[in-house]
Amino acid sequence: MTSIKAVLFDFDGTLSTLRAGWEETMAPFMLESIAGERRLTPEESAALAKEIADYIDQSTGIQTIFQMRWLAAKVAETGWNREVLGEWAYKAEYNRRLLLNVQRRIDDLQAGRLSPTDYLMKGSEAFLEALERHGIEMYVASGTDHPDVVNEAKVLGVQRYFKEIAGAPVGRADCSKEKVMSDLLEQKGFRGDELAIIGDGKVEIRIARENGALALGLASDEHTREGVNPVKHARLLAAGAERIAGDFSDTAAWLDWLGIKES
CATH class of the missing domain: 3.40.50.1000 (HAD superfamily/HAD-like)
Incomplete structure (x- = not known):
C-alpha cells in the first residue's frame, strides 16, 4: 500500500x-417555504416531510446553495406558496436561522463556558x-x-x-x-x-x-x-x-x- x-x-x-442539528433547521424551513399559506392535509404533510427528509439525506455534503436550488424548484413546482424566492434568498434565510444556534455555541466557547473538545x-x-x-x-x-x-x-x-x-x-x-x-x-x-x-x-x-x-x-x-x-x-x-x-x-x-x- x-x-x-x-x-x-x-x-x-x-x-x-458546531453545526450539528442543521437538518433540524433545514427541514422545517423547507416545509414552511414549500407549503406557504396552504393548509396541508395530513397525507400531504407526511408525504412532503418524507420527500424533504429523503432529499436532505441524499444531498448531505453538497454546497448549501444546491440544496436551496432544489427548494426553489420545489416551491415553484407545487405552486402552494405564491412567493417563490431565488436560491440565494432561500440560502440567506436558512443561514440566518442556522447561525443563531451556531453563534450561541461559539459564544459559549469564547466565554470559556465550554471547551473545543465539546x-x-x-x-x-x-x-x-x-x-x-x-x-x-x-x-x-x-x-x-x-x-x-x-x-x-x-x-x-x-x-x-x-x-x-x-x-x-x-x-x-x-x-x-x-x-x-x-x-x-x-x-x-x-x-x-x-x-x-x-x-x-x-x-x-x-x-x-x-x-x-x-x-x-x-x-x-x-x-x-x-x-x-x-x-x-x-x-x-x-x-x-x-x-x-x-x-x-x-x-x-x-x-x-x-x-x-x-x-
Missing part, C-alpha cells in the same frame, strides 16, 4: 459538531497531531461558506493543522471539495493514490473514488461525538467508502488505514 502524503478532510460532521469529534486532535508528526499535509474542504468554516476552525483551535481551508465561495455555486482535490492533483503534483479523503457524506467519498484517492468514511454521531451512526454508515458504505469508523479514537487504526507506520 502506498503511504498517503496528504489528507483532505470534510469539516462539519467530520471534525466539527465540539470536536472524539480523538480528532490526537489524530491531527499524529498526522502532523508524520509530515502529512492536511487540507479542509467544506460546503459551508468560506469565512464561516475558517472562523469555526479557528474557534475550535484546529486551524493551525491545515495548509489550506476551503469553504464554499461566497456568492458562487462552485464545489469547493472538487476544486481542492483538483488543485492537489494538478497544481501540487500529488498522485491520486497519495491522497486520502475523510468525510461523513457521500460527496467526498465519490470525489475520492473518482480520483483514485483513498476514501475513508466517518459515520459520526454528531450529538455524542463518538460511536457509529448507522444511517451514515449505510450511506457511506453505499457510496464506496473503503473503511468506516464512528470517530477518531483509535489513532493507530486510522494511521494503519493510511499506510503510516508508527516508529
Whole structure:
C-alpha cells in the first residue's frame, strides 16, 4: 500500500459538531417555504416531510446553495406558496436561522463556558497531531461558506493543522471539495493514490473514488461525538467508502488505514 502524503478532510460532521442539528433547521424551513399559506392535509404533510427528509439525506455534503436550488424548484413546482424566492434568498434565510444556534455555541466557547473538545469529534486532535508528526499535509474542504468554516476552525483551535481551508465561495455555486482535490492533483503534483479523503457524506467519498484517492468514511454521531451512526454508515458504505469508523479514537487504526507506520 502506498503511504498517503496528504489528507483532505470534510469539516462539519467530520471534525466539527458546531453545526450539528442543521437538518433540524433545514427541514422545517423547507416545509414552511414549500407549503406557504396552504393548509396541508395530513397525507400531504407526511408525504412532503418524507420527500424533504429523503432529499436532505441524499444531498448531505453538497454546497448549501444546491440544496436551496432544489427548494426553489420545489416551491415553484407545487405552486402552494405564491412567493417563490431565488436560491440565494432561500440560502440567506436558512443561514440566518442556522447561525443563531451556531453563534450561541461559539459564544459559549469564547466565554470559556465550554471547551473545543465539546465540539470536536472524539480523538480528532490526537489524530491531527499524529498526522502532523508524520509530515502529512492536511487540507479542509467544506460546503459551508468560506469565512464561516475558517472562523469555526479557528474557534475550535484546529486551524493551525491545515495548509489550506476551503469553504464554499461566497456568492458562487462552485464545489469547493472538487476544486481542492483538483488543485492537489494538478497544481501540487500529488498522485491520486497519495491522497486520502475523510468525510461523513457521500460527496467526498465519490470525489475520492473518482480520483483514485483513498476514501475513508466517518459515520459520526454528531450529538455524542463518538460511536457509529448507522444511517451514515449505510450511506457511506453505499457510496464506496473503503473503511468506516464512528470517530477518531483509535489513532493507530486510522494511521494503519493510511499506510503510516508508527516508529
